[in-house]
Amino acid sequence: MRKIYYIIALLLVIFGLFSVYIYIPKEDNFAKGADEGHYLAYSKYLSENGITNYPKIFKEHVEIEKNRIWPSPLRFGYFLLSSLWLKIFGPTFRSLANLSFICYVFLLLFSLYFSNRYFGKEIASLFVLLLAFSPLAMAMAKRALSDSMGNMFIAISIWLFLSFLTEKKIFNFILFIVFYAFSILIREQYILFICFFSLYFLIYKYIYKVNIPTIYFPAIILLPLFIVGLIWVISSGSLANLIYMIKLTRVLPTINEYSVLFCRGPWFRYMIDYILISPLVTILALSFIIYVLANRSFLKDYKISYFLILFFVLYILLSIFDYNKNVRYAINLDMIMRLFAVFMLKEIFKKSKFMSDFVFMAILFLCLTDYLNFTYLFCQKNIYDPVSFVLLKVRQFIP
Structure with a gap:
């Protein structure tokens, strides 16, 4: 890829970051x-009274019925970091939104860093440029919510696991x-990723026949659960509070009116929402999945199969839950x-001697369309929660 393209990509990423920042409400x-x-x-x-008062939050959430519809105090990690952030920058909505923005930058x-390490400079630059203009990531980066922080931490976890498998350190x-x-500890739903990490470890060891100690397999499952469980028990004040909260977390979506009305749907609802938010990128991604399944030579590269299996495992697990069909969860x-x-895009243009030029121009076009989608959906129309009903209404598919 030409040197000028890297410079343009950097300038566009900076523009994307600046755009998100100025659109913070x-x-x-x-x-x-x-x-x-x-x-x-x-x-x-917590910023005013200290993290030692966290059990009081648990207690109020359990005892006061109206509090139960709000995000769970199981999200200790988010409240820990956000309380420290507010202590430094002040207890305002914009401070929390700025924290989301910083998490987007670190994402x-x-x-x-990691994509450059495993896929090379060219793919890394194009990938991050496209990621910088993700309408959903940009939208969450300007809100006082836990989504941006959670997305950053789990993305780093995904890359770190790939790093561990590759280097075995x-x-x-x-x-x-x-x-x-x-x-x-930021978003309790990420406990589902244990299914993927443990599954891919077995695939990597026994199908790709990589010599890696078996002892890591139980450690992948048990160590995160032990750490999280211990912190949850301490932060909840008692094991009884924690057990009740976990039961509540499972039941609440089925009795929450908003979840019942707006967060139910068929298994393909996530893809419909992604098409409504970022149609061209979604279609290209789905095309690549079909292409790989039809040309299995790609699966010889464990890095490709890593993300492909992650996609399928995560999608299947998300589809199981009937009351959480919200693209934010995905x-x-x-x-x-x-x-x-x-x-x-690399496959589409691979036979052209101007492949790098065509791919870069296509990425620029995708960034432009995604930026327009972001400004229209999340700035002009000011969508707060991009559930299917709202997206379909804004896109004028329903009155």
Whole structure:
């Protein structure tokens, strides 16, 4: 790829970051009566009274019925970091939104580092450029929510696990365990990734026939659960509180009116939402998945199969839950699909002597369309929660 293209890519990423930052809402325009108000209230309370008062939050969530519809206090990791952040920068919605923005920046930096390491400079630059203009990632980066932080931590965990498999170093494994455990403490749904990490370890060892100690297999499952469980027990104040909260987390979506009305649907709902948000990237990514399945020579590269199996495992697990069909819960698919979109473009133009030029121009076009989608959906129309009903209404598919 030409040197000028790298410079253009860098300038465009900076432009994307600047755009997200200037679109962060003013203090009065945040959703005070929704999750953002809850996150600020709890984070502010902890910043003023100390993290040792966390069991009180657990107790209130369990005992006060109206509090149960808000995000769970199982998200200790988010409240820990956000309370420290507010202590430094002040207890405002914009402070929390700035924290989301910083997490978005670090998502891009870590993605650049690891993708460059495993796929080369050209693919890494194109991938991060495309990721920087993800409408969903940009939208979450300007809100006072936990989505951006959770997306960053689990993305780092995904890359660290790949790093561990590649280099087989104990230090990489420890880093993976720490980041993954903290990811679960930010958004409890990430506990589902244990299924993928343990499954791919077995695939890597027995199908790719890589010599890696079997002892890592139980450690992948047990260590994150032990760390998270211990912190949950301490932060909840008692094992009884924790057990009740876990039961509540399972039941609440089925009795929450919003979840029942807006977050149910068929298994393909996530893809419909992604097509409504970022149609071209989604179509390219799905095309690459079909292409790989039809040309299995790609699967000889464990790095390709790593992300392909991650996509399928995560999608299947998300589809099982009937009351959580919200594209925000599937934000982790976004990174995978943007990587696949780059791969697909490389395949489309691979026979042309101007392949790099065509691929770069195509990426620029995708960034432009995604930027327009971001500004239209999440700035002009000011969508707060991109559930299917809202997206279909804004796109004028329903009245």
